[in-house]
Amino acid sequence: MCEYPKTITLSRKSGQKQDFLIRRCTEADLSDIMELQQKVYEDIGNPDLYAIVPEENIHESILEDYCFGTYVNDRLIAFTMMIANRISYRNYGTYIGYPEERQARCVSMEISLVDDEFRGYGLQKLFVTLREEEALRAGAAEALVTIAPGNDYSLANLINSGYKIIETKPLYEGAVRHILRKQL
Numbered sequence: 425m426c427e428y429p430k431t432i433t434l435s436r437k438s439g440q441k442q443d444f445l446i447r448r449c450t451e452a453d454l455s456d457i458m459e460l461q462q463k464v465y466e467d468i469g470n471p472d473l474y475a476i477v478p479e480e481n482i483h484e485s486i487l488e489d490y491c492f493g494t495y496v497n498d499r500l501i502a503f504t505m506m507i508a509n510r511i512s513y514r515n516y517g518t519y520i521g522y523p524e525e526r527q528a529r530c531v532s533m534e535i536s537l538v539d540d541e542f543r544g545y546g547l548q549k550l551f552v553t554l555r556e557e558e559a560l561r562a563g564a565a566e567a568l569v570t571i572a573p574g575n576d577y578s579l580a581n582l583i584n585s586g587y588k589i590i591e592t593k594p595l596y597e598g599a600v601r602h603i604l605r606k607q608l
């Protein structure tokens with residue numbers, strides 16, 4: 425069983441090392457998460473590449489799903505979230521017509537955000553691995569993720585983690601997204 429919080433040391437290509445503390449988020453972290461999401465969204469500068477996840481959804485996921493914060497000197501510098509294998513309109517299986525019994529074995533990788541100051545340490549790929557570990561523990565058999573065409577860094581990380589594009593279509597108020605899937 426993987427225990428949180430945990431501290432992990434990661435390196436950039438340049439050799440620069442950094443310690444990160446990763447822990448499950450609580451309701452007390454919600455405003456920091458919203459602030460980080462807003463900052464990253466504004467830095468992207470292209471609203472087609474990232475759709476803001478509303479506060480009420482992140483709040484629900486803190487209570488019902490998997491939300492992990494990553495900290496450097498007590499500052500939230502990265503965040504990731506996965507919707508559990510539960511029956512919900514938020515389960516990405518609903519985007520591709522999964523019946524409830526398949527939704528019950530399918531997790532949805534919803535958010536990964538890394539403050540630009542801390543990119544290049546491979547945090548997104550680490551977040552994929554740690555969410556997959558939780559998904560397997562929860563009895564899930566597959567994972568889905570959506571990515572905007574043009575979000576090349578994110579797409580490369582998910583493809584390198586074994587995800588495959590199964591469909592590309594309008595989601596999120598008409599914004600087009602690739603839907604990627606991996607058998608766990």
Ligand SMILES: CC(C)(COP(=O)(O)OP(=O)(O)OC[C@H]1O[C@@H](n2cnc3c(N)ncnc32)[C@H](O)[C@@H]1OP(=O)(O)O)[C@@H](O)C(=O)NCCC(=O)NCCS
Pocket residue numbers: 436437438464468473474534535536537538539542543544545546547548549575577578581
């Ligand atoms: C996608 C994201 C989480 C990846 O961050 P990360 O895990 O730190 O990225 P990686 O470690 O894989 O970075 C690999 C390389 O790409 C670069 N890179 C990563 N994201 C980048 C970005 N958005 N813009 C420019 N360069 C980026 C890194 O600096 C690194 O460069 P290097 O190889 O020269 O050192 C991050 O770019 C991000 O927060 N993007 C905005 C939110 C988003 O789109 N999330 C995904 C959908 S929820």
